[in-house]
C-alpha cells in the first residue's frame with residue numbers, strides 16, 4: 399500500500415491548456431477564438447493557418463494533453479493521491495466550461511488548476527485566469543454552484559520540469575555529427591511577446607527589464623545548461639532567443655528571432671546548434687512548424703547542423719512534479735509549514751498571483767489570484 403497523500407481541502411485538479419485544432423475544418427474557427435480582439439494582422443493569420451494545414455489541420459497539443467492526463471492519473475493512483483483530474487482548454491474543445499460544469503455536477507467545491515504554461519506573463523498566466531473567470535461567470539449564469547478555483551504556482555524551476563529538458567539537450571547533442579558536437583551552441587527558445595508585456599510580467603516589484611518572463615527563462619536556460627555541462631563535461635555556450643512573433647511590425651517584441659540567431663551563429667563560425675524550446679510544456683504547432691520546419695530549413699540552407707530537443711510533455715518526472723505541487727499547495731491552504739521545491743537562485747514562485755501581476759492592457763476580471771472576484 400502506498401502512503402496516502404492529503405489533497406484536503408481540494409477535491410479536483412483541472413488541467414487547463416491552450417487547445418488546438420484537430421482537423422482542417424477546425425483551423426479557422428480556432429484562430430478566430432485565439433485572436434478575437436487581439437489586433438493580429440489578417441496576413442499573419444493566413445500564414446499561421448497554412449502552418450496548421452501543412453500538418454492536416456491537426457495540432458499535437460491535444461494528444462499531448464491526453465497523454466499528460468494519463469500520466470497524472472497513473473502517478474496520483476500509484477502514490478495514494480486521491481484526486482480526480484479533469485481537462486479543459488481556453489481556445490478549443492473540450493472548452494473550459496465543460497469540465498467546470500462536470501465538476502459542479504460531481505459536487506466539487508475546491509479546484510486546483512494546472513496551466514500548461516510554466517512562466518509568468520499576461521499570455522502565459524493572467525489570460526488563463528481571465529478565461530477561468532469568464533467560464534465561472536457562465537456557470538453562475540446557468541445557476542450552477544461555482545467551485546472555488548486556485549492556480550498552482552509557476553513550476554519553471556521545479557526539477558521535474560528542468561531535468562527532462564536537460565536530458566533532451568544531452569540527447570540532441572549526442573545526435574549531432576561527432577565532429578561538430580563539442581563546439582555546438584544551445585539556443586534556448588521561447589515564445590516572443592511584446593516587450594511591454596514582458597516588462598510588466600510577474601508581480602509589480604519584478605517589472606522592468608524584461609520582467610519575470612525574461613528572468614525566469616534565463617534561469618531555466620542556465621539551470622539546463624549547467625546540468626548539460628555536468629553530464630557531458632563540455633561547456634556549450636548558450637543564449638535565450640525567441641520565436642513565433644506575431645502582431646504588428648511597429649510594435650517591439652522580444653528578440654532575437656531564432657532564424658536570425660542561427661544566421662548570426664553560422665556567420666560567427668559556430669559549427670552546430672541545439673534548439674531547446676524551454677518556453678513550451680509540450681510539442682505545439684510552434685515547435686513543429688517554427689522550429690522543426692522553418693528554422694530547420696533555414697539551418698539547412700546555411701549548412702548549419704541543428705537538432706531540436708524534446709519538450710517535457712508527459713514525462714513521468716513532470717507528473718510527479720505536479721503531484722508534489724498539489725500536495726505542497728494543499729498543505730499551504732491547511733496552514734501547515736512546507737518547503738516548496740525549486741532549483742536555482744530565484745526560489746519558488748508565489749502561491750497566489752498578487753494584485754497587479756502581469757496586467758492586461760484593458761483590465762478584466764481574473765479568477766485564481768488575489769484580485770479574483772471569486773473568493
Ligand SMILES: CC1=C(CCC(=O)O)c2cc3nc(cc4[nH]c(cc5[nH]c(cc1n2)c(C)c5CCC(=O)O)c(CCC(=O)O)c4C)C(CCC(=O)O)=C3C
Nearest residue numbers: 416418432436446457459514515521522589591644682683
Ligand atoms: C507566451 C505565449 C505562449 C506560451 C504559454 C502558453 O503555452 O500558454 C503561447 C502558447 C501558444 N500559442 C498558441 C497559438 C497561438 N498563439 C497566437 C498568438 C500569440 N501568442 C502569444 C503568446 C504566447 N503563446 C502572443 C503574445 C500572441 C499574440 C496575440 C495575443 O496577444 O494574444 C496565435 C495567433 C496567430 C499568431 O499570430 O501566431 C496562435 C494560433 C498555442 C497553440 C499551438 C498549437 O495549436 O499547437 C500555444 C500553446
Ligand SMILES: [Fe+2]
Nearest residue numbers: 521589642684
Ligand atoms: Fe501563442
